[in-house]
Amino acid sequence: MxxxxxxxxxxxxxxxxxxxxxxxxxxxxxxxxxxxxxANIKFDEKLxxxxxxxxxxxxxxxxxxxxxxxxxxMYMVDFVKDMINAxxxxxxxxxxxxxxxxxxxxxxxxxxxxxxxxxxEVITHCMREDFKLRPEEDGARVIGNVTIEEITRNKTxxxxxxxxxxxxxxxxxxxxxxxxxxxxxGADADYIMAIETGGxxxxxVENEFDTSHRAILVHxxxxxxxxxxxxxxxxxxxxxxxxxxxxxxxPWSYRIFASVAYGAIKTAHISEYLAIPEAQYLGxxxxxxxxxxxxxxKLTKExxxxxxxxxxxxxxxxxxxxxxxxxxxxxxxxSEQQAxxxxxxxxxxxxxxPEKLTEMGMMKK
Amino acid sequence: MxxxxxxxxxxxxxxxxxxxxxxxxxxxxxxxxxxxxxANIKFDEKLxxxxxxxxxxxxxxxxxxxxxxxxxxMYMVDFVKDMINAxxxxxxxxxxxxxxxxxxxxxxxxxxxxxxxxxxEVITHCMREDFKLRPEEDGARVIGNVTIEEITRNKTxxxxxxxxxxxxxxxxxxxxxxxxxxxxxGADADYIMAIETGGxxxxxVENEFDTSHRAILVHxxxxxxxxxxxxxxxxxxxxxxxxxxxxxxxPWSYRIFASVAYGAIKTAHISEYLAIPEAQYLGxxxxxxxxxxxxxxKLTKExxxxxxxxxxxxxxxxxxxxxxxxxxxxxxxxSEQQAxxxxxxxxxxxxxxPEKLTEMGMMKK
Numbered sequence: 221m222x223x224x225x226x227x228x229x230x231x232x233x234x235x236x237x238x239x240x241x242x243x244x245x246x247x248x249x250x251x252x253x254x255x256x257x258x259a260n261i262k263f264d265e266k267l268x269x270x271x272x273x274x275x276x277x278x279x280x281x282x283x284x285x286x287x288x289x290x291x292x293x294m295y296m297v298d299f300v301k302d303m304i305n306a307x308x309x310x311x312x313x314x315x316x317x318x319x320x321x322x323x324x325x326x327x328x329x330x331x332x333x334x335x336x337x338x339x340x341e342v343i344t345h346c347m348r349e350d351f352k353l354r355p356e357e358d359g360a361r362v363i364g365n366v367t368i369e370e371i372t373r374n375k376t377x378x379x380x381x382x383x384x385x386x387x388x389x390x391x392x393x394x395x396x397x398x399x400x401x402x403x404x405x406g407a408d409a410d411y412i413m414a415i416e417t418g419g420x421x422x423x424x425v426e427n428e429f430d431t432s433h434r435a436i437l438v439h440x441x442x443x444x445x446x447x448x449x450x451x452x453x454x455x456x457x458x459x460x461x462x463x464x465x466x467x468x469x470x471p472w473s474y475r476i477f478a479s480v481a482y483g484a485i486k487t488a489h490i491s492e493y494l495a496i497p498e499a500q501y502l503g504x505x506x507x508x509x510x511x512x513x514x515x516x517x518k519l520t521k522e523x524x525x526x527x528x529x530x531x532x533x534x535x536x537x538x539x540x541x542x543x544x545x546x547x548x549x550x551x552x553x554x555s556e557q558q559a560x561x562x563x564x565x566x567x568x569x570x571x572x573x574p575e576k577l578t579e580m581g582m583m584k585k
Numbered sequence: 586m587x588x589x590x591x592x593x594x595x596x597x598x599x600x601x602x603x604x605x606x607x608x609x610x611x612x613x614x615x616x617x618x619x620x621x622x623x624a625n626i627k628f629d630e631k632l633x634x635x636x637x638x639x640x641x642x643x644x645x646x647x648x649x650x651x652x653x654x655x656x657x658x659m660y661m662v663d664f665v666k667d668m669i670n671a672x673x674x675x676x677x678x679x680x681x682x683x684x685x686x687x688x689x690x691x692x693x694x695x696x697x698x699x700x701x702x703x704x705x706e707v708i709t710h711c712m713r714e715d716f717k718l719r720p721e722e723d724g725a726r727v728i729g730n731v732t733i734e735e736i737t738r739n740k741t742x743x744x745x746x747x748x749x750x751x752x753x754x755x756x757x758x759x760x761x762x763x764x765x766x767x768x769x770x771g772a773d774a775d776y777i778m779a780i781e782t783g784g785x786x787x788x789x790v791e792n793e794f795d796t797s798h799r800a801i802l803v804h805x806x807x808x809x810x811x812x813x814x815x816x817x818x819x820x821x822x823x824x825x826x827x828x829x830x831x832x833x834x835x836p837w838s839y840r841i842f843a844s845v846a847y848g849a850i851k852t853a854h855i856s857e858y859l860a861i862p863e864a865q866y867l868g869x870x871x872x873x874x875x876x877x878x879x880x881x882x883k884l885t886k887e888x889x890x891x892x893x894x895x896x897x898x899x900x901x902x903x904x905x906x907x908x909x910x911x912x913x914x915x916x917x918x919x920s921e922q923q924a925x926x927x928x929x930x931x932x933x934x935x936x937x938x939p940e941k942l943t944e945m946g947m948m949k950k
Contacts, residue, residue: 303930308791308930309791310926310930311784311787311788311923313784313921313923313926314784314788314923314926314930317880317921317923317924317925317926317927318926318927318929318930320880320924320927321927321928354787356782356783356784357783359754361757368752370752370753372752372753373753373790373791373793378749378750378752380752384743385743385750387733387735387737387743387745387756387757387759388735388737388738388759389724389757389758389759390757391752392726392752392754392755392757393754394752394753394754395787417721418721418722419676419678419679419721422676422719422760423676423679425738426673426674426738428738515682515685556678556682558676558678558679558682559682559685560682561675561678561679561682561683562682562683562685562686563686564683565668565673565675565679565683
């Protein structure tokens, strides 16, 4: 079914009305929104994810900059409304260039327009996708026993089985993975395995791990795009599938896990749409470096300070993380998924993963 | 049909025999190969591409480093032979880690193992794909009226029409695009359009430019992977389709065009497999910056020196390039494909491309 955008339009119209009313009543126009800083992140016990707290910021026409910001906001909601009516979408980069036509209100850099788009999300509690705005990066890839029904450009429904109907590169996740775009028509698997690097994804595909272990393989492509996180969340909820995260062994990979499991700070206003609190970290862990005697590199200054800040990060307070991070600091080493190739191309699928999955109680006998 | 690798095995065995014979005849073992430097690049009038010249380098056991290099070479050809026999493939990253098992012969960094893989290509005149070695990056995307038959993992043939059988993200080009992996089962289009950025690719897809203009759209993803170049070359030769390259307007984008049209220096030994001499540059050109009054950024120091070195690059000697590069230096500006959004989301497909295609005589009326 085509999505009903009337709710979105009501919300963005409300923004224009608010400003209009301020002007009518000769008040200085302003908009209020949650402060999007680490300091204003609170753990929501009910949703089990990180959300913004009570602190708010005001965008007011008191200052010239503030007035321009409000003007840009008006232009942007207008542009968004046009796209919805024309059934178009635009990249954030295009959105930035579109503002070239706004005279004095034009953005001076793309980060400005990107963050205004995020402000609109915070104000309206809609998602960027509701505004028909999308990022540049192309989506992650999926291979496994799941059938997806995608509504294509020409409004036809297309069923795609992510093993039988795709090439070896798999199914590519589109930027919009909401029900108006894709629906899951059955999945027969034991879990979703989210994999950081393309090399490891391809290894598991070549070794047919998806069939031999009933796994749905998802390539995260480093820090996963929203669409990838949303895709995994919907699939895991709708088909009761656990999510296992398989990354390199360094502080940046732990952040990838954290954004999958708990959500990222800049998207905390939509954590409940993106975060998968039940997601489990499979590895590679600092303990694995020792247990499997893996090839390593020395931790850089940046690695060390990132690990230390994770020790104080509320998202890494479980003893598992505390112990692993402390171990890694004492080892002074990091490693990569593909380092397992030290023992041959099949070691990861024949030995490492089965052992780790057994530890986690995920190994079906 | 499964590929016959016997030819490859003969060639890699010959390397081992050469070293064996040297030792038998108590000569100091060595291997000879073309020098892979800009100085040793010659334009091949017959093939119409850039190839290596007569200069050669010797890898000899005279020095300890040279001896280790030969030892690594032996280990690598052995590993390649194992993969061929086991019908496996490996990423260059895995290849690097595999060498952890080679004791003294192990590589100290991945660039070392990557370049040895290229040396093997130069010596044997095979391609990396023949050795079952592949890069990390995942392939580019294709949308257009072309049907591809891909042999999938489970050895079954799968026909994929790149409009009807794919989601909006299109068909993803696998790392191996040789006939044993994919064949083209018919293509009905006027040309292949190779596009630098994902944002512009998605714009043309959303605006259905592939159907309205009978174009096969290929996303280059910046500097295109070998598989993307090889894919376009095969498709353009087998179906007599011209290739038009649509990029940003900066010196780095011109290099993308050059690698598509003339081949890159580090792959000059296989230029005839990868380069498409007939490829034409569509834009964005410095003239377009003026003619279309596009949003621009100032050229950086790096941009300026890159442009100057292109003026002396044998691949950019046509008057078209000389004039455009000089114009850009005098403008002191660069621009992006998506800057065309200044005039709205449809301007590129409704105005810019039709005008440019008419100029190039590519516009079918």
